[in-house]
Amino acid sequence: MKKINRISPSYNFELDKVAREVKIRASKRIVLQFPDGLIEYAPSIAREISSESNSEAIISLDSCYGACDLATNAASRLGADLIVHFGHARWQGKHEVPTIYVEASSSLDISSVLPKLKEHVIDSKRVGLASTIQHIQELSKVKAYLEQSGLSVLIGKAAGRVLYDGQVLGCDYSTARSISDSVDKFILIGGGNFHAIGLSLATKKECITLDPYSGAVATTKEFLRRYMKSRYACIAEARRGSTFGVVLGLKSGQLDMDRAYRVRDLLARSGKSVVLFCADNLSPDRINSINGVDVFVIAACPRIALDDAELFRKPVLTMDESEVLFSDRLLEDYLAQG
Numbered sequence: 557m558k559k560i561n562r563i564s565p566s567y568n569f570e571l572d573k574v575a576r577e578v579k580i581r582a583s584k585r586i587v588l589q590f591p592d593g594l595i596e597y598a599p600s601i602a603r604e605i606s607s608e609s610n611s612e613a614i615i616s617l618d619s620c621y622g623a624c625d626l627a628t629n630a631a632s633r634l635g636a637d638l639i640v641h642f643g644h645a646r647w648q649g650k651h652e653v654p655t656i657y658v659e660a661s662s663s664l665d666i667s668s669v670l671p672k673l674k675e676h677v678i679d680s681k682r683v684g685l686a687s688t689i690q691h692i693q694e695l696s697k698v699k700a701y702l703e704q705s706g707l708s709v710l711i712g713k714a715a716g717r718v719l720y721d722g723q724v725l726g727c728d729y730s731t732a733r734s735i736s737d738s739v740d741k742f743i744l745i746g747g748g749n750f751h752a753i754g755l756s757l758a759t760k761k762e763c764i765t766l767d768p769y770s771g772a773v774a775t776t777k778e779f780l781r782r783y784m785k786s787r788y789a790c791i792a793e794a795r796r797g798s799t800f801g802v803v804l805g806l807k808s809g810q811l812d813m814d815r816a817y818r819v820r821d822l823l824a825r826s827g828k829s830v831v832l833f834c835a836d837n838l839s840p841d842r843i844n845s846i847n848g849v850d851v852f853v854i855a856a857c858p859r860i861a862l863d864d865a866e867l868f869r870k871p872v873l874t875m876d877e878s879e880v881l882f883s884d885r886l887l888e889d890y891l892a893q894g
């Protein structure tokens with residue numbers, strides 16, 4: 557516990573457990589991987605693991621948004637025999653290099669925010685709970701608190717790509733979807749708006765966010781309205797394009813060739829010319845520098861098209877969006893269907 561607090565009072569990095577595992581496996585060289593929110597702690601963590609386990613730790617500086625993005629190439633090139641991946645739950649797919657996951661659960665106390673949360677949901681009879689991985693341990697606390705106030709509280713069972721009941725990923729809201737018919741609204745524990753927007757779209761229900769970092773509690777209704785307006789504007793502009801670039805994402809858990817080719821064929825049947833690209837890391841600058849393509853479809857993580865939307869000079873769509881492009885279906889209906 558001392559080691560955890562020395563590195564950060566806000567996260568549990570489980571360093572004793574990691575060092576023990578590294579020793580048991582007799583790993584000589586390991587690659588450490590962190591999402592943006594945890595990279596600041598990387599040097600201290602690397603020092604700690606190296607000294608406790610007598611291994612060489614090399615920190616990957618590449619971006620890392622999910623466990624779908626393992627540092628497999630880096631480990632192979634560096635001759636590392638282990639990856640320690642921080643900040644996400646275990647990926648359920650195949651691992652080419654042995655990998656230990658450290659979820660880095662948050663130790664922020666949200667008790668003082670619960671009365672504020674109750675005010676936002678007290679008009680409901682039944683609420684659904686969801687969380688990003690860092691705060692998954694808070695779900696039972698929030699559930700007990702709201703149930704004491706007379707609300708019925710549901711948490712969806714783990715399914716699809718997620719490991720825990722109530723957990724959501726930016727590309728998988730199956731836990732929330734499984735209970736959406738039985739609840740009036742959702743509460744999402746996590747920072748930022750990305751997951752709350754995705755959850756609202758996947759369930760067609762209002763989502764209240766509880767941000768453990770800022771202590772803010774808010775509905776995403778207005779943000780969602782503005783978000784959908786901008787996505788429909790992007791889709792409308794994309795329809796006028798004649799040449800489409802379909803970008804195949806090469807990250808270990810993101811490549812879905814079948815779906816990418818379905819999108820390519822759909823575009824071709826709609827009379828569009830299609831150019832195929834592939835990329836491991838994609839930046840708006842790189843996309844903006846391409847001539848002769850009017851619209852890009854990102855066949856990889858949906859965050860690539862959405863997080864940097866304002867930085868792209870041309871329409872950049874997710875695969876979901878490209879699949880409603882030439883149909884009369886609403887994007888909301890398509891996303892809610894799963």
Ligand code: SF4
Binds near residue numbers: 625725726727809810
């Ligand atoms: S594909 Fe994107 S949203 Fe899904 S787990 Fe990976 S980083 Fe997260």
